[in-house]
Amino acid sequence: MQERRVLLIEDEPNIIEAIRFILSRDGWRVDTHSDGSTALEAIQRRAPDLVILDVMLPNRSGYDILHDLRGAEETRETPVLMLTARGQKKDRELAEKLGASRFMTKPFSNGEILETVRELAG
Amino acid sequence: MERAPLTGSRIRSYRLERAIRQSDLAEACEISASYLNLIEHNRRRIGGALLVRIAKALDVDPAYLSGVAEVRLATEMDAAAEAHPEASPERSRAEELATRFPGWARLIARQQREVRRLEQVIERLGDRLTHDPFLSASMHNALSSVTSIRSSSAILNQGGDIEPEWQARFHRNIFEDSQRLTEAMEDLVGYLDADGGDAPGGSLPQDDLDRWLVSVNWRIDALEDGDASQIGQIVSEAEVLTTRAARHLATTYLERYATDAAALPLPQLVEPLAAGATASQVAQSAGVDLPVVFRRLAVLRADETPDGEPYGLVACDASGTLTYRKPLSGFDLPRYSAACPFWPLFTALQRPMTPVIDTLSMSGREEARFDVQALAQVSYPAGFDGPAVSEAWMLIRSHLGDDGRTTRVGTSCRICPETACVGRREPSVFV
Numbered sequence: 001m002q003e004r005r006v007l008l009i010e011d012e013p014n015i016i017e018a019i020r021f022i023l024s025r026d027g028w029r030v031d032t033h034s035d036g037s038t039a040l041e042a043i044q045r046r047a048p049d050l051v052i053l054d055v056m057l058p059n060r061s062g063y064d065i066l067h068d069l070r071g072a073e074e075t076r077e078t079p080v081l082m083l084t085a086r087g088q089k090k091d092r093e094l095a096e097k098l099g100a101s102r103f104m105t106k107p108f109s110n111g112e113i114l115e116t117v118r119e120l121a122g
Numbered sequence: 123m124e125r126a127p128l129t130g131s132r133i134r135s136y137r138l139e140r141a142i143r144q145s146d147l148a149e150a151c152e153i154s155a156s157y158l159n160l161i162e163h164n165r166r167r168i169g170g171a172l173l174v175r176i177a178k179a180l181d182v183d184p185a186y187l188s189g190v191a192e193v194r195l196a197t198e199m200d201a202a203a204e205a206h207p208e209a210s211p212e213r214s215r216a217e218e219l220a221t222r223f224p225g226w227a228r229l230i231a232r233q234q235r236e237v238r239r240l241e242q243v244i245e246r247l248g249d250r251l252t253h254d255p256f257l258s259a260s261m262h263n264a265l266s267s268v269t270s271i272r273s274s275s276a277i278l279n280q281g282g283d284i285e286p287e288w289q290a291r292f293h294r295n296i297f298e299d300s301q302r303l304t305e306a307m308e309d310l311v312g313y314l315d316a317d318g319g320d321a322p323g324g325s326l327p328q329d330d331l332d333r334w335l336v337s338v339n340w341r342i343d344a345l346e347d348g349d350a351s352q353i354g355q356i357v358s359e360a361e362v363l364t365t366r367a368a369r370h371l372a373t374t375y376l377e378r379y380a381t382d383a384a385a386l387p388l389p390q391l392v393e394p395l396a397a398g399a400t401a402s403q404v405a406q407s408a409g410v411d412l413p414v415v416f417r418r419l420a421v422l423r424a425d426e427t428p429d430g431e432p433y434g435l436v437a438c439d440a441s442g443t444l445t446y447r448k449p450l451s452g453f454d455l456p457r458y459s460a461a462c463p464f465w466p467l468f469t470a471l472q473r474p475m476t477p478v479i480d481t482l483s484m485s486g487r488e489e490a491r492f493d494v495q496a497l498a499q500v501s502y503p504a505g506f507d508g509p510a511v512s513e514a515w516m517l518i519r520s521h522l523g524d525d526g527r528t529t530r531v532g533t534s535c536r537i538c539p540e541t542a543c544v545g546r547r548e549p550s551v552f553v
Binding site: 012014015017018019021022056067085086110 | 261266268274288292298
């Protein structure tokens with residue numbers, strides 16, 4: 001069976017560690033990237049089955065990355081789970097408009113993120 | 123419109139209201155009763171010292187006798203009427219109401235002022251929730267810490283076979299994030315607490331720094347020898363600096379203060395200034411940049427300048443955000459909105475290293491003129507491959523005399539009466 005791969009783009013090291021642990025235990029290979037300005041290249045290079053993308057990243061917003069992601073042929077269909085500390089309606093609407101597959105606000109539960117990842121790319 | 127009573131009629135009205143006999147009032151004011159009678163029937167002009175004596179004897183503000191207070195009240199009531207045309211107030215009779223029922227008129231005027239104040243508070247709070255970077259960053263930090271704590275503790279709590287190395291790692295992460303969360307909450311509480319204090323308008327970190335600088339009159343004598351070792355103590359003793367962000371701003375400010383003081387000690391500034399040297403001449407002879415001289419001039423007390431007039435100073439970054447504010451009487455600096463785009467401060471920003479010198483007159487204040495000098499500098503803190511960081515400074519002085527051409531500027535659009543201004547961003551509240 002082919003290994004399923006998630007690329008986690010997040011800049012908080014302890015959140016990275018927790019998500020990596022949870023998903024690894026479920027059989028996912030988790031790669032990580034923390035810099036917004038080079039995130040798009042990282043996604044295109046690694047071609048993951050799913051991208052978990054934080055909104056507030058150093059140097060570039062997750063929204064901008066998502067916009068470019070959906071504009072590129074090779075990543076147009078890649079499932080993207082957006083993570084954000086801002087759960088306002090307008091944030092959710094913006095994420096949907098830009099093509100996010102799912103939108104999750106912090107703090108989320110481990111079960112919630114695991115279920116969503118399985119649903120989107122399992 | 124019914125004409126408001128004249129001063130004499132007002133005196134008569136107040137006297138009768140207080141049941142004072144004409145002869146008794148005349149005696150108290152050291153004039154004859156017949157003369158007071160002529161005054162009360164508006165057959166003699168009255169003003170100055172006699173008006174003050176009569177007002178004192180009647181226990182009333184002279185402004186009420188002269189009618190000035192009524193005009194003022196009528197103007198404020200008119201503003202209230204304009205805000206609520208649906209009530210169909212008789213606007214042409216505002217002055218009459220102010221004359222006949224001054225108590226009610228004062229109540230309406232006071233309520234109008236209170237409504238305006240509350241509107242400004244609401245506007246400010248709305249602006250903060252949308253644009254306050256401190257509030258936004260604090261909430262982001264707090265939620266990130268909570269997310270990590272929640273995930274890590276759930277992993278540990280689920281039991282099962284978690285290797286000791288991972289257990290230790292998650293315990294450490296929870297400890298780190300709980301500390302981070304505590305700091306974020308302390309900062310946030312301090313920030314919100316400061317908003318409930320006496321300072322009107324609340325507390326962005328820059329506001330806290332500004333309030334502190336006002337309290338020390340922009341002068342830090344302990345740093346005048348250029349020794350920066352006391353900065354930590356100075357900041358920790360400044361009660362108004364309640365948040366970490368405000369303390370950080372203050373520390374940065376004081377570090378530059380100490381550097382400036384070492385580069386240009388006050389005696390090297392005051393003596394040439396007394397001999398008539400200009401700011402640029404001082405900069406040249408001391409071998410320092412012009413903004414250093416500007417900042418040093420701004421810490422001078424009025425009695426240390428040759429003509430007893432203090433200096434005002436304002437600075438901005440490349441976005442036009444004001445980063446330093448030392449106002450001068452008559453030259454107000456906006457707190458919450460953007461400044462007038464015609465300030466030479468912003469002209470200088472467009473032409474780095476080129477001094478911009480001008481004489482300004484503040485709109486709405488014909489008598490107030492100011493000589494200003496502005497200069498912008500560009501630095502590359504991350505090396506020439508990194509981004510350029512611009513900063514502009516504008517020194518402000520009162521202009522003596524009313525001669526010569528001036529450039530008309532305002533404080534900010536919202537409170538500027540120049541309706542025809544080509545640079546206007548939004549309507550004025552005065553129009």
